[in-house]
Amino acid sequence: MDLDCIKGMCYQPTPHDFCPGHSAYFDSDYYNDDFEQLWGSSGRGDLKRMKEELDVNFIHIYNWCTLRNHENFLKECAALSIKVPIPISNYTLGLVREGQTQTAEHNVRDIVQQAIHFAPVVVPMWVIGNEFELEGFNINHIVQVVELVDRYDTKNLNFAIPVSFKDQALPTLRQIKNAFQTQLPHLLHRLVFCINIFNSGSDIESFFRETYAQEFSDVPVFIGEYGKDSLHITELQQSEWIHEQFQTVFKLMHDPSLRFFKGGCLFEWNEEHWKPQPHESTFGLFRMIDDGITARTLRCGHNYPIDELKCKPAYEAIRYHVDQLRRRPLNECSVPPEQQSSIAPSAPPLTAIDVCLPVAVDLPAPTQDIIYPRPLPPKPQINTPPVVQQRVTLPPPPVIRQTVQVPLPARTLPPPPTLPRTQVEARKLPPPPIIKK
Numbered sequence: 001m002d003l004d005c006i007k008g009m010c011y012q013p014t015p016h017d018f019c020p021g022h023s024a025y026f027d028s029d030y031y032n033d034d035f036e037q038l039w040g041s042s043g044r045g046d047l048k049r050m051k052e053e054l055d056v057n058f059i060h061i062y063n064w065c066t067l068r069n070h071e072n073f074l075k076e077c078a079a080l081s082i083k084v085p086i087p088i089s090n091y092t093l094g095l096v097r098e099g100q101t102q103t104a105e106h107n108v109r110d111i112v113q114q115a116i117h118f119a120p121v122v123v124p125m126w127v128i129g130n131e132f133e134l135e136g137f138n139i140n141h142i143v144q145v146v147e148l149v150d151r152y153d154t155k156n157l158n159f160a161i162p163v164s165f166k167d168q169a170l171p172t173l174r175q176i177k178n179a180f181q182t183q184l185p186h187l188l189h190r191l192v193f194c195i196n197i198f199n200s201g202s203d204i205e206s207f208f209r210e211t212y213a214q215e216f217s218d219v220p221v222f223i224g225e226y227g228k229d230s231l232h233i234t235e236l237q238q239s240e241w242i243h244e245q246f247q248t249v250f251k252l253m254h255d256p257s258l259r260f261f262k263g264g265c266l267f268e269w270n271e272e273h274w275k276p277q278p279h280e281s282t283f284g285l286f287r288m289i290d291d292g293i294t295a296r297t298l299r300c301g302h303n304y305p306i307d308e309l310k311c312k313p314a315y316e317a318i319r320y321h322v323d324q325l326r327r328r329p330l331n332e333c334s335v336p337p338e339q340q341s342s343i344a345p346s347a348p349p350l351t352a353i354d355v356c357l358p359v360a361v362d363l364p365a366p367t368q369d370i371i372y373p374r375p376l377p378p379k380p381q382i383n384t385p386p387v388v389q390q391r392v393t394l395p396p397p398p399v400i401r402q403t404v405q406v407p408l409p410a411r412t413l414p415p416p417p418t419l420p421r422t423q424v425e426a427r428k429l430p431p432p433p434i435i436k437k
Contacts, residue, residue: 006263223264
């Protein structure tokens with residue numbers, strides 16, 4: 001199966017009010033009809049924006065609940081030519097570890113049967129767990145889940161097993177490859193390595209050109225997560241780090257001498273405020289703005305917010321690079337030199353000013369008059385009025401209320417009781433006494 005040129009994005013659009021264990025969301029599966037206002041074109045339009053502005057063709061998702069309807073999400077991805085590897089999450093690995101094999105099999109069966117109809121055009125592979133070696137699982141749990149998936153997979157899709165970069169991932173990669181060679185030899189040709197690596201671009205290049213190529217060049221590989229948090233550095237420094245990583249990934253996946261390297265997924269689309277580790281909540285290309293939200297109602301009766309997303313400098317750096325690769329005309333608006341800060345050595349610098357744009361707005365083509373803080377090529381000096389940056393805000397959706405009149409059943413009062421004449425006379429008061437003078 002062709003996996004070349006994975007231009008991926010890690011996508012977990014968790015609303016700002018999500019709270020594990022005390023949430024109306026039930027799980028972290030947002031790739032379904034309940035949350036269409038986050039990813040769909042009729043709402044905030046995350047998928048469309050990824051495709052049009054960053055040329056994303058692959059999204060890394062993390063949860064898949066079989067109780068939800070994912071068909072429209074997969075159809076939207078198909079329309080945008082975005083591939084979706086389906087996760088068999090650590091939840092299923094936990095069932096296997098606890099000996100609940102039958103429950104695990106039912107879960108795997110339902111996931112495969114839901115997604116297999118979109119394979120291989122939209123669904124190219126199964127993703128088994130996430131960094132299992134750090135979560136208390138072992139290779140036998142992985143083998144059992146792979147066997148369950150293969151039992152119901154009629155399209156013979158690939159298997160990706162994301163691992164961390166602990167000890168350069170080498171012990172875990174050797175363990176996985178050995179397990180496939182000895183226990184799953186008939187599936188070895190479907191194995192794809194997936195490494196989460198947050199090192200610098202130079203470290204990434206050195207690892208794949210030297211270390212990985214020497215030992216695993218016969219196994220395809222892609223980066224499941226790369227990026228940088230902004231907890232202890234500025235957002236501009238975060239942007240420089242991510243931009244170097246992005247350039248490295250792009251260079252490696254187009255190098256004919258590294259045919260095994262297939263690309264990578266940038267971690268991640270938006271910040272996730274619920275994460276307990278402070279640095280984990282600052283990886284996103286967008287910050288979430290908690291005010292100005294629009295509440296939507298889940299089928300269970302709870303509401304969730306459609307958070308506005310404010311792009312960080314890293315987003316504009318990647319977007320500019322993609323624009324250059326596409327050779328599309330850039331916006332002719334100039335950026336004042338005093339607002340610029342170096343991002344890419346081969347490109348004019350980015351502005352440090354943030355522009356707040358609600359994602360629910362369908363962004364126009366670059367030739368229209370919405371200003372983005374992205375680097376622009378030098379242009380002749382022209383006496384033009386200064387550019388004014390504006391905040392574009394969607395009006396709240398109209399609330400339609402309909403009053404339904406429910407007719408009440410007619411009530412008939414009983415007639416007053418009829419008293420006998422004698423009782424009526426008895427009730428008459430006696431005449432007043434006659435006082436004689």
